[in-house]
Amino acid sequence: MPDYHIHTLPNGIRVLHKQVTHTKIAHCGFILDIGSRDENPEQQGLAHFWEHMAFKGTTKRKSFHILNRLETVGGELNAYTTKEKLCFYASLLESHFEKAFDLLTDITFNSVFPKKEIEKERGVILEEMAMYLDTPEDAVIDEFDNVVFGSHPLGNNILGTKESVSSFTKPSFQAFIDQNLSTSALVFCSVSNWPFEKVLKLADKFLSEIPQIEKQRARQPFTNYQPNIITLEKPISQAHCVIGCPAYSLHDERRIAFFMLSNLLGGPGMNSRLNLAVREKHGLVYTIDANYATYIDTGLFGIYFGTEKKQLKRTTGLVLKELKKLREKPLGSLQLHTAKEQLMGQLAMAEESNMGLMMMMGKSILDQNKVDSLNEIFDQIKKIKASELTEIANEVLREENLSILNYVPVK
Numbered sequence: 001m002p003d004y005h006i007h008t009l010p011n012g013i014r015v016l017h018k019q020v021t022h023t024k025i026a027h028c029g030f031i032l033d034i035g036s037r038d039e040n041p042e043q044q045g046l047a048h049f050w051e052h053m054a055f056k057g058t059t060k061r062k063s064f065h066i067l068n069r070l071e072t073v074g075g076e077l078n079a080y081t082t083k084e085k086l087c088f089y090a091s092l093l094e095s096h097f098e099k100a101f102d103l104l105t106d107i108t109f110n111s112v113f114p115k116k117e118i119e120k121e122r123g124v125i126l127e128e129m130a131m132y133l134d135t136p137e138d139a140v141i142d143e144f145d146n147v148v149f150g151s152h153p154l155g156n157n158i159l160g161t162k163e164s165v166s167s168f169t170k171p172s173f174q175a176f177i178d179q180n181l182s183t184s185a186l187v188f189c190s191v192s193n194w195p196f197e198k199v200l201k202l203a204d205k206f207l208s209e210i211p212q213i214e215k216q217r218a219r220q221p222f223t224n225y226q227p228n229i230i231t232l233e234k235p236i237s238q239a240h241c242v243i244g245c246p247a248y249s250l251h252d253e254r255r256i257a258f259f260m261l262s263n264l265l266g267g268p269g270m271n272s273r274l275n276l277a278v279r280e281k282h283g284l285v286y287t288i289d290a291n292y293a294t295y296i297d298t299g300l301f302g303i304y305f306g307t308e309k310k311q312l313k314r315t316t317g318l319v320l321k322e323l324k325k326l327r328e329k330p331l332g333s334l335q336l337h338t339a340k341e342q343l344m345g346q347l348a349m350a351e352e353s354n355m356g357l358m359m360m361m362g363k364s365i366l367d368q369n370k371v372d373s374l375n376e377i378f379d380q381i382k383k384i385k386a387s388e389l390t391e392i393a394n395e396v397l398r399e400e401n402l403s404i405l406n407y408v409p410v411k
Contacts, residue, residue, distance in 0.1 A: 004361060004371055005196035007203070011212040012184035015203045016365055018191045020354060026097045026192035027355045029089025030108045031362035033185040037083045037153040037219060037295075039176070042167070045160015046176045048081040049125060049168055054088060055079075056117035058110040061103075063117060069103050070096070077103070081158055084295060085363060091355055094192045098202055104188075105206040113170045122165060129159050136236045136407050137287075137306060144242040144302055144405045147230055152222050154295065182215045189362035191354045222246070222298045231406040239312040240407040243319055244302030247396055250294035250367055256380045257388050258301075258396065259292055264331075264339045265322065266290025266303055268346065273322050274303065284308075284315045296367065301396065309409050316404070323402075326393040330386040340381050348374060 004018040036047050055077070056063045070077045075092025077100075088108050090100040133139055142157055149155030159165070188207070190199055225246050248255045266274040266289045274288045288305040307315045331339065351357055351374055364371045 002371065003373060006365065007196075007200055009203065009207055011207070011210055012182070012214070013203075013207050013210065014184075014187045014365060015200060015207075016187050016189040016361055016371075017194075017196045017199045018357065018361065019193060019195060020191055021193050023191075023193055023354060024094055025091060025354065026094040026100065026190060026194065027089070027091045027358040028097070028100055028104065028188070028190035028192070029087055029358065029362070030104055031187050031189060031359065031366060032086040032108075032181070033084065033366045034086045034180045035082050035084040036156060036158045038180050038217070039153060039156070042164065043172070043176055044156050044164040045125070045158070046164075046168060046172060047086055048158050048160065049121070049165065050111075050173055050176065051079045051081045051086060051088075052121045052125060053113050053118065053173060054107040054111050056121060057112050057114045058106045059112055060106055060110060066103065066107060070100060073099065075100065083154055083158065085366070087359065087362075089355075089359070094194060097190075097192060097194060097199075101188075101202045101206055105210075108186075109210055111173075113173045115170060118168065118170065122168070125159065125165050126162065129162065129165075132159065136234060136238075136240050137304070140240040140242055140405060140407045141302065141304055144244065144403070145300065147228050147242075147403050147405045148225065148244065148246060148300060149222060150226075153220060154222055154298070154300075178215075180215060180217060181213055182217075183210065183213045185215075185366065187362045187365050189358050189365070191358040191361075219296065222295075227401055227403050229404045231408060233410045234407045236407060236409050238306050239309045239409065240304075240306045241312065241316060242302050242304050242405045243316070243402055244300065245396065245401050245403060247292055247299035247301040248294070249296060249298050251296065252299075254388075254392060255294055255299065256377070257384045258299075258392050260339055260343050260381065260384060261326065261389050261392060262290045262292040262301060263343050263346070265326065267342075269342055271342075273325075274305075274319065277322055278305065278315060278318050282314075282318065284311050284318070288319075312406065312408065320399060320402075323393070323397045323399070327390065327397060330390045332386075336384075336386050336389075340384065344378050344381055347377060 006016045008014050055066050073096045077090045079088045146155040266272050278288050279285050285305045285307050290303045293300045361371045
């Protein structure tokens with residue numbers, strides 16, 4: 001039996017709630033199944049710009065009132081954009097839950113995109129782009145998306161381009177929302193000590209008048225991956241590198257095993273294979289990690305590190321050597337047991353964050369129409385075999401399947 005409650009309103013909006021009795025803080029938000037991959041070429045960056053503009057005025061409130069509404073009671077209001085999701089969320093004392101629900105509904109559905117505020121926020125986003133370009137460890141990871149996905153929308157930067165961001169007007173936002181917003185493809189999710197019945201009363205109060213909206217939208221699938229090796233000169237002091245390739249989608253049953261493989265290789269633990277082999281043994285890097293992101297039709301695996309330019313070739317060789325070990329040498333029984341225990345412990349600690357739990361639940365409902373419990377995920381992890389990991393490593397992490405993006409200091 002699931003340890004969460006879900007109810008679908010007549011207009012298609014789903015209300016998802018998990019009661020946690022030992023907290024006084026409520027975390028809640030709207031998660032929309034809309035992201036940067038849903039933008040047309042001329043719309044690049046529009047989902048992220050919409051995220052900014054949601055705080056700049058609605059039919060009921062001006063920007064000042066939006067920003068002060070929760071801050072004055074010690075709460076936090078925020079938002080984020082990914083390739084496939086847009087989220088507006090808040091955290092505050094549960095006694096002010098209704099204020100958060102009201103405000104989040106307002107900014108999600110009633111934004112008016114004032115022309116003056118668009119011009120102001122355009123400047124803010126262009127500054128955000130400049131700041132991001134001054135951070136090569138972030139820029140190289142984002143640009144690696146383009147190396148792998150090319151001209152596909154998944155290859156575009158979430159921030160957009162200077163040209164596209166400079167072109168947006170009020171009708172741009174309205175057209176994008178009209179093209180993509182469906183009430184059945186968004187969810188209001190919350191984690192608090194409130195009983196579900198109390199949350200449903202607020203949902204009826206704030207959401208029942210929203211009309212049902214259904215849009216037929218097909219996302220362009222990603223195909224035709226071609227490995228690529230690119231080296232770019234940048235005005236930086238250190239070399240930065242990402243090595244990776246496409247991986248399993250969030251609907252692939254092998255994704256849990258591959259996630260464990262990625263965690264073993266370069267997860268947050270100090271005992272990850274890459275950290276031990278490259279940092280602890282040779283002292284070549286300060287940071288080295290592996291990351292695996294899933295999308296509805298594909299995934300992306302990447303290893304990031306920064307090192308001295310003269311050590312770039314050697315460090316890359318050590319990384320490829322660790323990948324070769326995973327392909328050729330199955331984990332022993334103790335190694336496999338340790339990898340499982342480490343991953344399960346990390347997942348359990350992650351669930352201690354009620355904000356992260358709220359977001360994970362909402363995303364899971366939109367993507368899979370269910371939320372797997374921690375025990376269900378543990379059961380899947382416990383069934384993973386060493387031979388399965390070796391097979392996956394040989395399928396995904398073949399050296400000829402890898403793309404590499406290097407940023408190197410200008411000579």
